[in-house]
Each structure stands twice: as structure tokens, then as C-alpha cells.
Amino acid sequence: xxxxxxxxxxxxxxxxxxxxxxxxxxxxxxxxxxxxxxxxxxxxxxxxxxxxxxxxxxxxxxxxxxxxxxxxxxxxxxxxxxxxxxxxxxxxxxxxxxxxxxxxxxxxxxx
Amino acid sequence: xxxxxxxxxxxxxxxxxxxxxxxxxxxxxxxxxxxxxxxxxxxxxxxxxxxxxxxxxxxxxxxxxxxxxxxxxxxxxxxxxxxxxxxxxxxxxxxxxxxxxxxxxxxxxxxxxxxxxxxxxx
Numbered sequence: 001x002x003x004x005x006x007x008x009x010x011x012x013x014x015x016x017x018x019x020x021x022x023x024x025x026x027x028x029x030x031x032x033x034x035x036x037x038x039x040x041x042x043x044x045x046x047x048x049x050x051x052x053x054x055x056x057x058x059x060x061x062x063x064x065x066x067x068x069x070x071x072x073x074x075x076x077x078x079x080x081x082x083x084x085x086x087x088x089x090x091x092x093x094x095x096x097x098x099x100x101x102x103x104x105x106x107x108x109x110x111x
Numbered sequence: 112x113x114x115x116x117x118x119x120x121x122x123x124x125x126x127x128x129x130x131x132x133x134x135x136x137x138x139x140x141x142x143x144x145x146x147x148x149x150x151x152x153x154x155x156x157x158x159x160x161x162x163x164x165x166x167x168x169x170x171x172x173x174x175x176x177x178x179x180x181x182x183x184x185x186x187x188x189x190x191x192x193x194x195x196x197x198x199x200x201x202x203x204x205x206x207x208x209x210x211x212x213x214x215x216x217x218x219x220x221x222x223x224x225x226x227x228x229x230x231x232x233x
Contacts, residue, residue, distance in 0.1 A: 042204045042227040
């Protein structure tokens with residue numbers, strides 16, 4: 001089946017630093033989605049990407065849909081303590097019926 | 112605000128009883144809903160996919176007679192854990208995908224998640 005490799009698994013950074021995480025796949029996706037999940041809550045959609053090459057921002061967050069349609073990255077600029085959480089990438093394949101998740105990146109921001 | 116609402120957020124039940132979790136789409140008609148299970152510090156594990164008006168498609172290893180899914184309307188899907196056991200204790204999350212209105216008009220290929228439901232079986 002489809003698999004997503006997300007890296008890094010965890011990051012420990014200082015407040016104000018920029019963060020980058022990415023996902024790669026062996027399969028092509030039509031849509032890439034980035035979510036943030038905080039303890040005890042469901043994932044919250046951060047950015048949705050629909051076209052290869054698309055670069056989209058949401059405040060301090062920027063994500064790109066790779067040209068090959070097999071990868072995506074998420075950048076967070078000038079991190080703040082409330083950025084703490086687990087970030088998941090997810091891809092929607094050509095069948096459009098199933099969301100495949102990455103393993104998540106645990107982000108810790110030290111004030 | 113939330114576009115997918117899940118209820119209850121926490122439930123404790125006795126072993127052997129059944130418990131129902133509801134998932135509602137608020138701003139759009141959910142043609143497809145997904146149910147996930149998540150263990151601590153792990154990613155989401157897809158349990159089943161349900162399309163409105165048809166039977167759910169279960170992932171391999173998920174018992175369809177134990178995890179009953181009903182998607183009777185375009186805004187509501189339910190997951191019933193039957194004859195619950197302590198090992199069924201987990202965080203259950205639904206998500207929905209469909210055709211939106213208003214600010215979600217482009218949501219056809221975007222999937223929104225509910226807030227999750229903590230199930231504890233004692």
C-alpha cells in the first residue's frame with residue numbers, strides 16, 4: 001500500500017527559530033494536507049495543497065506540493081511556544097478515497 | 112470554528128457494553144467519512160471508510176461486527192463499539208470529506224477532522 005515517510009520524527013528548537021519538515025512517498029498524490037495535533041484533540045488542518053508545484057502560506061506556515069507529486073514540505077518561521085504539537089502530513093491518492101498519513105513530527109519549542 | 116463535530120469527547124463504559132460515537136459535518140455535506148483509531152504517540156490508523164447510504168469499507172484486521180459504522184445521512188456517521196473490552200480503549204477520530212458551501216466551497220478534496228473521542232472501557 002501507499003506509505004509516507006515523514007521526517008524528522010522530532011525536533012527540539014528555541015523560540016524564534018525556523019522549522020522545516022517534509023514527507024516523501026513512493027506513490028503519487030493528488031492532494032497534500034498538513035495537520036497539527038495537540039494532546040487529546042483531533043488533527044486540525046493547517047494547509048491544503050492541490051497542484052504540483054503549489055506553494056501556499058498560512059501566517060507563519062508555508063507548505064509546498066512537490067513537482068513530482070511525491071513529496072511535500074512544511075516550514076514554520078519564527079517559532080513560538082504555542083507551535084508545540086505533532087505535525088502530520090497526509091496525502092490523498094489518485095483514487096481520491098483514502099488519506100495516507102505520515103508518522104508525524106513532534107515539535108518542541110523552548111522559550 | 113469546527114467543521115466536523117464529534118460526540119462524546121470522552122466516554123467511560125463497562126466491559127461488555129456497547130458505546131456509540133457520533134460524527135457530524137457542520138458546514139458541508141459529507142459524502143465520505145472516515146474513522147480512525149489512534150494510540151498514544153502514534154499516527155492515525157484508518158479503521159473504515161463510509162459513503163453515505165452504503166456499507167462501510169473496513170481495513171484489514173478491523174472487525175466489522177465489532178465496530179459498526181452507519182452513515183445514514185450526508186451529515187452524520189456513527190461508530191458503535193459493540194461488546195467493548197478494555198483493549199478497545201483508545202482515541203477514536205472521525206474525518207469527513209464532501210461538497211462545501213460558503214467558506215468551504217473548495218473543500219471537495221479537503222478532509223476535516225473531528226475533535227476525537229476518548230473511549231475508556233473498564
